Amino acid sequence: MRVRRRWARTLLERVGVCAENEGHPPAIPCLIVANHRSYLDPILMLRDVDAYPVAKAELADWPVIGKGAKMAGILYLRREHSGSRANALRLMEDKVRAGFSVIIFPEGTTSGLAGTLPFKKGVFQLAARSGIPVVPVALVFEDKEDFWIGKETFLHHAGRRFREKNIRVKVCYGPPLHSIHAEELLAEAKNWIETRLLQP
Numbered sequence: 001m002r003v004r005r006r007w008a009r010t011l012l013e014r015v016g017v018c019a020e021n022e023g024h025p026p027a028i029p030c031l032i033v034a035n036h037r038s039y040l041d042p043i044l045m046l047r048d049v050d051a052y053p054v055a056k057a058e059l060a061d062w063p064v065i066g067k068g069a070k071m072a073g074i075l076y077l078r079r080e081h082s083g084s085r086a087n088a089l090r091l092m093e094d095k096v097r098a099g100f101s102v103i104i105f106p107e108g109t110t111s112g113l114a115g116t117l118p119f120k121k122g123v124f125q126l127a128a129r130s131g132i133p134v135v136p137v138a139l140v141f142e143d144k145e146d147f148w149i150g151k152e153t154f155l156h157h158a159g160r161r162f163r164e165k166n167i168r169v170k171v172c173y174g175p176p177l178h179s180i181h182a183e184e185l186l187a188e189a190k191n192w193i194e195t196r197l198l199q200p
Helices: 001-015 040-047 057-061 065-071 082-099 122-130 155-161 182-197
Strands: 016-021 031-034 049-056 075-077 101-104 134-141 167-173
Touching: 001 016, 001 040, 016 075, 031 057, 031 122, 031 182, 040 049, 040 101, 040 134, 040 167, 049 082, 082 101, 082 122, 122 134, 134 182
Parallel strands: 016 167, 031 101, 031 134, 049 075, 049 101
Antiparallel strands: 134 167
């Protein structure tokens, strides 16, 4: 985990990311749920927390990011397979029970909306059923050019933005949320993230 944090911080620094924290990264094992803007999103939190990110299986083949993802012990999800989703939820619970946090993006894809896309329910059902705290995180990029949306390839977007050497982002950590009701957890997490995203 120490090596991985060093990798995350070094990578972000080398590509010109200036990240500022607001609030405190969770010190307890939990499910960290965040809005999704960029391929940099999980790395921004991996510099702060001992956590396992959940990502789509295609990430394993990406240059630079794929290699780091393998080192991070990423939990891969094949969204088209219901069995893969159920297995990912079991792995998430196992990691939390072992004392680690799990990072997941419940929108399921990146978005350039002012707020968020609808959240998928699975992770909140797991949290409610298993008594696992949920920590919302708002990722606030200063420049919308840093959003990776549309049909632009990863290599084209990364090459274009990393040449700027000035990617500014605020990582806003919220309070741990607890509930035995999945819908309540989802609504509270989504509301906290959107409120922070919509602040001037």
